[in-house]
Amino acid sequence: MHKNWIARTLEALVLVCGAAAGSVGPAAVIHEWGTFTALQDEEGRAVAGINVDDEPVPGFVHDVAAGLVGARERVLRKYSKGTIPAAHPLITMRLETPVLYVHLPPGTESLRLDVDVAFRGGWLSQYFPNAVAEAPGLDPRGRGMLTSDTIGTLQWKDVRAHHEARPGPETTDPVWLAPRRVEAATLTVGDENERFLFYRGLGHVDAPLRIARDSEGDALLVRGAVPRDLLKNGPLSVGTLWLADIRADGTTAWRSVQCADISAGAQAAGAVLAALPAVFRESDYGRREASATLRAELRRALVRDGLFEDEAESLLATWDASYFRAPGLRLFFLVPRAWTERILHLRLSVQCETVRTMVGRIDLVTPVQRRLIERITAGPTSDGKWYYEASEARTRARASQPYDLGEILAERGTNVPADYRAYVDLGRFRDAILLDAQDRRPRYALGRFLETYRIRASEVLTAPLTAAGPR
Numbered sequence: 001m002h003k004n005w006i007a008r009t010l011e012a013l014v015l016v017c018g019a020a021a022g023s024v025g026p027a028a029v030i031h032e033w034g035t036f037t038a039l040q041d042e043e044g045r046a047v048a049g050i051n052v053d054d055e056p057v058p059g060f061v062h063d064v065a066a067g068l069v070g071a072r073e074r075v076l077r078k079y080s081k082g083t084i085p086a087a088h089p090l091i092t093m094r095l096e097t098p099v100l101y102v103h104l105p106p107g108t109e110s111l112r113l114d115v116d117v118a119f120r121g122g123w124l125s126q127y128f129p130n131a132v133a134e135a136p137g138l139d140p141r142g143r144g145m146l147t148s149d150t151i152g153t154l155q156w157k158d159v160r161a162h163h164e165a166r167p168g169p170e171t172t173d174p175v176w177l178a179p180r181r182v183e184a185a186t187l188t189v190g191d192e193n194e195r196f197l198f199y200r201g202l203g204h205v206d207a208p209l210r211i212a213r214d215s216e217g218d219a220l221l222v223r224g225a226v227p228r229d230l231l232k233n234g235p236l237s238v239g240t241l242w243l244a245d246i247r248a249d250g251t252t253a254w255r256s257v258q259c260a261d262i263s264a265g266a267q268a269a270g271a272v273l274a275a276l277p278a279v280f281r282e283s284d285y286g287r288r289e290a291s292a293t294l295r296a297e298l299r300r301a302l303v304r305d306g307l308f309e310d311e312a313e314s315l316l317a318t319w320d321a322s323y324f325r326a327p328g329l330r331l332f333f334l335v336p337r338a339w340t341e342r343i344l345h346l347r348l349s350v351q352c353e354t355v356r357t358m359v360g361r362i363d364l365v366t367p368v369q370r371r372l373i374e375r376i377t378a379g380p381t382s383d384g385k386w387y388y389e390a391s392e393a394r395t396r397a398r399a400s401q402p403y404d405l406g407e408i409l410a411e412r413g414t415n416v417p418a419d420y421r422a423y424v425d426l427g428r429f430r431d432a433i434l435l436d437a438q439d440r441r442p443r444y445a446l447g448r449f450l451e452t453y454r455i456r457a458s459e460v461l462t463a464p465l466t467a468a469g470p471r
Contacts, residue, residue, distance in 0.1 A: 027105040028113075028161070028352045031184075033307060033315045034098030036207065036335055036343075037361045039429050041436070044212035044223070047365065049087025049432035049457060050094055051125075051202050054322055058171045061128045061198070064135045064152075065142045086458035087431045088202070090146040095122065095201030095344065097175070097318060098358075101184035101311065102161040110162040111185075114349035115197060116155050120342065122203025123152035129192035131156045131199075143459050146204045154199055161185040166193040178317035182310045201344075207362055208262070208339050209238070211331055213278055217367070220331075222274040224262035226339060235261035236336040240301060243276050244294055245285075248327045248425070252291045253284035259333065291324045298323075298332065298359075305334055306355035315359070323361075328427050333360045365433060373437050375422040379445040382417030384452040419449055431455050 039047040104111060117124060123135040123146065132155040138144035166186050171177065180195045187194055210225040220243070226236060238261070244254040260266070260273040284290075295316055302312035316323070323332075335358040346356065390408045409416050409424065426433055435457055438446050450456065 028108075028111055028350060029103040029105075029355075030100060030348065030352050031103065031307060031311055031355045031357075032098055032100040032346070033302070033311060033357045033359075035094075035096040035319065035359045035361050036205075037094040037096050037363065038092060038207040039363045039365070039432060040207070040211055041365045042213045042217070044210035044221075044225075046092040046206055047429070047432050047436045048089050048092045049435055050429050051088045051091045052429060052431065054326060054428045055097075055175045055319070057126060057128075057198075057200075058169065058173045058176050060169045060171075061126050062130055062133075064123060064125050064127075064133045065138055065140050086456050087435055088142070088146070089435075089457045089460060090204045091202045093122065093203040093205040093207065095119065095124075095199075095203060096361075097179075097198065097200055098344070099179045099196040099198050099314075101182055101196050102159075102187060104161060104163070104185050110160055111350070112158055112160050114155070114157050115159055116347040117153065117199065118345040118347075119152045119201045119203060120345070121148045121150055121205040122146070122201045122343075123150070124154045124199050124201045127154055127197075127199040129156070129187070129189035129194055129197070131189070145460060146202075148204055150204065152201065156189055156197060158189070159197070160188045162188065168192075168194040175318055178320075179314045181317070182308070182314050203343075205343060207360065208236070208335065209259075209273075209331075209333065209360065209362065211362055211364060218278055220276045220278045220364070221272045222259060222276070222331075223270055224267040224273060226262050226267060226336075227342065228264065228267075230338055230342055231262065231264040231267065235263035235266075236338055237261050238273070238333050238336060240333065241274055241276070242294060242298065242332040243329070244324075244332065245280055245329045246291075246325065246327050247285065250325065251285040251287055252294065252324070253280035253286070254290060254294045255280075255284075256297065262336075295320075295324060301334060302357055302359075305357045307357050315357075322428075326428060327425075329364045329366050331360075331362045331364065334358070335360045363429060369426055369433060372422040372426050373434065373446070376419045376434070376449050377443045377446045379419075379448075381445055381448040381452055382419050386412070386415070386417070387420065387453065420453070423449070423453070 037050070039050050041047055100115065102111070123138055124133060127133065134153045136150055136152065137146060162185060164186060166188060168180065179198070182195060184195055187197060206225050208224065208226050210223045212221050212223070213219070214221055222241065230236065238259040240256050241259050242254060242256045244252060246252050255276060257274050257276050262273065266273065299312050299316055302315060303309060337356060340356055340358050346354070390412065423430055423434070434446065434450060434455060438450060
């Protein structure tokens with residue numbers, strides 16, 4: 001039983017919460033957190049092909065299609081035979097690790113409910129416990145047509161929330177253990193138990209903000225990019241924006257600024273809602289202290305938005321490496337609730353107090369990454385034989401284990417070709433960035449590099465497909 005929840009209940013005296021049909025039932029509080037992640041270029045244009053995990057989930061998690069989500073740095077066996085999912089050319093948004101908690105009221109031993117989630121413009125790609133999944137247009141190999149009208153769904157039927165000691169699956173994965181450290185009910189679906197409902201998604205969706213560099217490249221200009229119908233009833237408030245630059249040596253610089261509300265008039269006129277310097281001074285970079293202060297600010301904002309302290313901490317712990325340690329330039333903000341409800345609709349069979357706190361994250365293509373691309377295109381293109389020999393050696397050594405790209409590079413040391421090292425330095429969305437660069441301005445050397453290392457976009461099927469679910 002969550003102490004913060006009890007305090008809120010006493011303050012409110014009573015929380016009316018019943019079944020969807022209108023009958024009075026036990027009160028409950030449902031909290032959800034997650035991240036919407038996008039990649040944008042210097043013009044604020046969405047870069048597609050970001051169906052890549054830098055934080056893969058344990059093997060017991062259910063997949064809507066085996067070939068849809070890939071991990072560029074924890075590669076499965078026989079990568080050289082093409083088993084890794086390619087960059088999907090229609091995926092512009094990642095829905096990363098929403099988890100949903102149920103907090104039972106004092107004196108309530110258990111509660112049963114159904115939970116339905118609908119992702120407008122996307123597929124709900126991974127989930128636990130098991131659910132009924134529908135992914136229109138997606139085939140089992142992870143290919144398919146995805147549009148802004150696609151609606152992928154998950155249905156958890158007869159979820160039992162209780163306080164019985166039923167542990168979830170065994171794992172040592174930090175990404176899975178962090179969300180468990182929350183004082184909430186255990187959720188049982190069939191024979192699967194967990195502290196939360198988990199899911200992830202991939203979508204053909206635009207972020208609610210568009211970040212473009214000015215003509216000199218010195219400033220980042222923030223504009224609204226919200227569906228017009230969402231602004232009919234008034235402007236949407238975004239609040240604080242946090243811009244963070246994490247370098248490869250671990251040093252971090254960040255700044256924050258207030259974002260003006262997104263109104264219909266301002267968006268139609270292309271008004272700038274906020275402007276931030278695109279470059280940090282050398283003195284802005286710190287190590288632990290800079291990252292820690294950014295983390296603390298985000299934590300306070302998450303709690304102000306309605307999450308309990310342990311929930312806010314679990315979100316940040318889950319994404320600690322990706323948010324605060326992975327190199328790159330990224331913008332964080334809290335997504336307006338109305339935008340979340342439109343894109344990611346949640347329906348519960350009981351009417352409860354709900355908090356849905358979603359972090360918006362926009363990774364930005366930087367001048368450093370453009371220089372790395374030029375290094376690759378300058379040639380000469382390396383012979384990929386070294387990579388496949390190293391890959392096969394790792395596979396033979398660990399016949400049933402994934403191998404880590406970082407291990408291969410560490411073993412090779414300075415023998416790694418310059419073009420491939422530049423490719424690795426592009427970061428998490430390296431494939432999407434390279435494919436986008438080649439699509440916009442085809443160059444022979446870059447094309448050879450992509451072919452040598454089998455970096456390609458996945459096939460998009462245009463023929464009608466049945467849903468990948470139910471599963």
